[in-house]
Amino acid sequence: MTTEFYPTPAFPVSEALQWSPPQQFELTAEQADWLLYEGSLTQRLKEVGGNFSVKLLGQQVLEPTPEEKQRLNLNCNVVVREVLLYCDKQPWVFARSLFSPSAEQASTLNLQQLGNQSLGESLFARSDLHCGDIEVAVVGGEHPVAQLNQRWFQKSHTLLGRRRMFSTAGEQLLVSEIFLEPSSLYSASETFRRNKRS
Template sequence: MNSNYPFPIGIQPLWHSPHELMIPDARLRNWLLDTGSLTERLHANCREFQVHVLGQRQAEISLEEMQQLEPSTARVNPANWQVREVILWGDGQPWVFARSIIPQALCSAELANLGNQALGKLIFNDPRFTRLPFEISHITEPAILRQALQLSSGRSLWGRRSVFKLNDLAMSVAEIFLPQSPAYADMQETQQ
């Protein structure tokens, strides 16, 4: 596992409602729109599961990310947010790149000692969190991710994101399925 990844990497794809994009494969569609814990599903598809934290700290977030979390806010204050980026590995392969935008208030309370734990493990075991509908993205030119994560495949990538709410706090979790992910297991190269 490489530990020389940059942080933050960031992701700036165009996000769409699931009915706005044609997902070319039933298995991929199932992975993208599954409302259960991605962490648990990945864990069930491998013998060895690891969370590699690229970093977590207060950092700039994009205006688009801010508007997803607080649509009425026009100004981004980095002190209010932490960015957490991780790679979820299965059997020695990088399967998912995840970027979370977490309110500082959650980092100081419920998520204070997250460390190398998967964020999903905590939110899906806490009934106070509610998930809003998914947005999905088809990244046809994943050059930034490919370069930052040192991926050899030129495959286009798919991702999803959603907002999790806890009372009046909103947290964004975006997950990009990397080329070795089981989400692509049955896809032909022509269906990228």
């Protein structure tokens, strides 16, 4: 079982983050290669290593953060879906997706039945998918996902995440992904700063 060494955290995990355009950060080539990747992250993880899998942490209607509510332009609760993406039996990415209850009910999107399947793989299979601009966030050590990373991998440092809006079938989905310790973003450098010109 993929959860044998990585106990499932209580849902929901994530908290608010400050998202900014990637130009405001000084990223290494490796970090930019992953954070600014335009294609399906699921497909890329499958290419990196075998035994790709998804662990559903939870999916239910909850109140989003004020910033998420503004970003989605919704004044109601939304469906929050949080998962871990595993590569070679280690969690590489924590992902948080938000969408309206109407999107969850839409039979064409099949969001209710996803379970331990990849949302990204489902989205990128759609011909009408529109991908928004990528945003980047630094995840400080006090953030629940960073604390989870420290507990699992005994590494205490800030993490990097990315986010973008997807539009399909008349619905919008806000998807954020935080890269965990096993990913290659942190192998060369653990330093990422805001660009002084921003």
